[in-house]
Structures are given as C-alpha cells and as structure tokens.
Amino acid sequence: MNHPMSPTAPSRRVRLTPLTVRDYLVLLLAVLIVVLPLGYMILASFKGPGDLATTDLVVFPEVWKPENYSEAAQKVPFGRLFLNSGIVTVVGAGLKVLLAILTAYGLVFCEFPAKKYVFWGVLATMMVPPQVTALPNYVFVSSLGGENTYWGLILPGLGTGFGTFLLRQSFMQLPYEVLEAAHLDGAGHWRRLWHCVVPMSLPSIATVALVNVVYEWNDYLWPLIIITEPEMMTLPRGLTLLQNSESAASSFGVLMAGTVMVLLPILAVFAFLQRHIVNGFTQGGVKG
C-alpha cells in the first residue's frame, strides 16, 4: 500500500486551472468543517452566561471568562480525573504493548504444535466488541471488588488482538540473517527479543502504542460502568458527571471547558505524531 501521508513538495508551482481551484475549494471546505466546530467549542469554553444564553450568534466572547475552567474543576475533581486518565492511559497502553510484543514474538519465533490456532484465537477477539462482554465482565469484576479501583478499570481491557496482529506481521518481515547470527552467538530468546527484534521493530511498536494510547484515553463504556465515585473517574467519564450536574443553558461554558480538557491532549499528541497515528488507525481497520 502506498504511504497515505506522502509529503507534498511546497516549492512546486501550481497552475491555477479551474480544476485546481475546485480542488482547493473542496479542501478548504473540508478543513473549515473540521476546524470551525472545534474552534467554536474552545471559544465557548470562555463564554459567560451573557454570551451563552442568547439566540444571537456569538462567536467571540464579549467578556472572556476563563473561570469556566476553575468552575468545572470545582464541580468535578478535574485534576484528579486528569491523573486517573493519565494513569489508565500510560499503564493500560504500556501493558498492552508489552503483551502484544511477547505474544507476537512467541507466535513468530517459538515452536508449538497448535500455534496456528492460538493465533486465530487471539485474532478473533478483534471481532468481539467490548459492549458484548461488558455485562458479564461487570458482574465478574464487581464480585471481586473491582468497582472504583484502578485494577478494575484497567485489567479487563488488557488482552490484545490488534497489537499482536500488527506486531506479528512486522516481526515476520525482519531479516532472517540478523536473528540467526544472534542465535549462533548463543543469544537466547529473551536476549534476541530485546536486543534484536524490538530495536528493529520500533516504528511498528510506536504505532501500536499510539493507537492504544488514543483508545485508552477516549474509552468510555467500561469506565461508565465500573466507576461511580468521582475520585476514580477518567476524564470522559467525568464529563458525564458534569453534564448531569449542569442543566441550565448558560452552563454550556463550564461543560465546554471540560470537553476541551478531554479533547485537547489528544489533539496535541496528534499534531506531533500524526503520521504514525494515521498509519496505525488505517492499518487497524476496526476500533475507533
């Protein structure tokens, strides 16, 4: 497959034909349709009741009200939520990547009679949406006391088919000679994994890591079910709490402040690592 993110040469001259104009209009329209609502949301997060509770179109706040952010933080413990989301994302995505590396290594470089079936069993999990397993998992995890705990939040989502699948493909393409040389030098599996396979597969591992980071940060259903105490909520879960506590139209400012806190970190990560992220998500197919 061609690389989707092929860079465009900025110095190339473009003739202004009607076709070029048309394509520029399409692109401009597409960019505006994405940027305007997000910009509007950010502006709204600084609006006070006067700018919100009006039927007129107010784009820029007449009175800037950054207090929306502190107000949001008073209604919902946003600092704590940020920390929780960070912990869940780093630990969850980190462990998922580690599990995927180990599984993919075993599947590619070790011998086992029923290896093919193990692979299919792992791969088939990509067909099972978390919503289908949510109810029994809730019953199981809460019976073990996992409600409102970090382990209850993180553990059930760790088994990974997507990462295993992607890394297995990447490991299979590694140069045979290097690994055989390491083998002849007496390097065991563990050494070969960390000194040869992982360093040679860093781009794929980064891709898997980023996809999982995005997934963990945004995950909503499981935290919604397993967490009820504000102190243990992740950011998206906390938004629900904020939404339920806010009902007046003028409170959209506070709600938008909370929303910005959820969306902006991912947008920032995306701005720097978009190529890897786009690759990961377009290779993965399902999930999002």
Place this chain on the structure above:
Amino acid sequence: MTAVTTKRPRQALSGRRVREWLIFLAFVLPNVALIAVFIYRPLFQNIYFSTLNWTLGSKFATPVGLGNYRDFFTSGEASKVLTTTGIFTVATVGLTLALGLGVALALNRKLPGAGFAQATVFAPYILSGYGVGLAWLYIFDPNIGALSAILRDVGLNSPEWINSPPWTLTMVIVVYVWKNLGYAAVVYLAGLQAVPGDLLEAADLDGAGPARRFFAVTLPLLSPTTFFLMVTTILNSLQAFDLLIAMDKLGRGARTLIFDAYLTGFKEQSQAGYSAMLSTVLFAILVVLTLVQLIVVERRVHYR
C-alpha cells in the same frame, strides 16, 4: 514462519522440544489468559445470561430459554430498534464513503497544503466520541446554538434536534459522519495512489473526459478499497456508542441495538437477561458480516 529455530528431523518428544513449547507458552500465556478470562469467558456467559429473566444486581434469575429472543422479535421492539440501527448504519456508511472519496480525490492532486488538509480532516476520528458529542450538542442547541442562529438568519426555524426523535437521529448521523469522514478519506487516498497513471492516460488518449475516466477507470479499480471501507465502517457504526449517549442521553431518537443493550441492562429497569440477549443479537450480526468479508476477500485473492 519459525525463522530461527534449527530444523531437525521429526522425533519423539525430546526434552528440548518440550522446553521450546514451554517457552512459547511463557511468551503468549499472559495475553492468552487475559483474553480467555475477559473476552471469551464473558462472551459465552453473555449467551447464557441471554436465556435468563434476571435483574442486574438481583441474586435470583429465572431461566426462560429463548423467551427474551421471542419477546424481542415478536413485540415490535425488534423492528423499531433494528430500523433505527439500519438507518443509522446505512446513512453513516453511505455518507462517510461518498464524502470521504470526494475529499480523497481533492487530496490526491497533491496541491501544496494537501498534507495539512489531510491531517486536519483525519483529526476528529481519534477524538473522544463523548467529547465530540458534547461539543456538537452546543452547536445544535435549538435555542442558543450556533446552528439555530445561522438558520434564523436565513429565515428558517431550527428543527427540534433534542425533542423530536427523527431529528435527533439525523443530528447524530451528521456528527458521526463528521467524526469518521477523515478515516475514509485517508484510506481512499491510499487506494487512489495505487491507481496506475498509464491507465488513466490511455483513457485520456482515447478521448474519455474526466467524468468518464473517473467512472470507467478509477471507481472500478477502487472497488477493493470501497469494499474494505464498507465493511470496517459498517462494523464501526454498529458499535457506535459514546457519541450517541452524549447527544441522546435517554435514547429517544438514536436508540440503536448497542445503545438499547446498554440502556436496558444498566439503566431503566436493569433487565440484564434482556440486555444480554440484545448484545448477543448484535454479536451474531457482527460475526455474519465478518464471515462475509472473509469469504469475499478469499475469492478476490484466488481471482488474482
């Protein structure tokens, strides 16, 4: 596949061989165990739950066999929920693919700035569905939202996005397409870049105009991409949840199968058995779709 292990003749179970198997197990077991406990176990347990009349949190459950399925499919609820699911899926998939292809065609010209445009259009795809839903809820608000203000300026009244179920479903579809459009555009772009230029040139020399070239050359060559996208976006749409619950908390307009399963199981009357039945039906649909995809892809591979 086994790249490093040295080949040796078939032999009876030697110590070395068993050791190699154990090493394999050590590598895969953590992941496989988690998958078994938190994916396969609940998957089958869910099917068992679907045969119970059982309220979540209650210690007592009555086996009802296929009663939940019968209730669902005979009460008319099935047609209502499945219609909503069908409308949502068909509309989101159709619009996402059509608009995504349009954007991809423009991106494919490689104009300066196309890279930026591509990244921007893709960005919503990786944002939290719940956050995106809330941001748009403010824009769609019939009283104070930007959209109603704009509509009023051109002399129109805002539809009742929140209180009228068909409009709620429309709103959710629009926002869902907004969020997923960039994914289709990027995948289509990769497909477009694989279309051989000499074919298009040949068509050009034969006197085919741009429209003709698109419909007679580009679009047919894109059909594998279209098929792949169709399957992945159908699967995604069937699993859409965060955005729906953010914009339609009580499920009055956008109550798709998956949303229904959540609301009946965890909210409303907490009918866990009935909810398990709904998610089992959803899973069956997903399995059928995936199998269809595998069969079609298999055929195409042989065809080549």
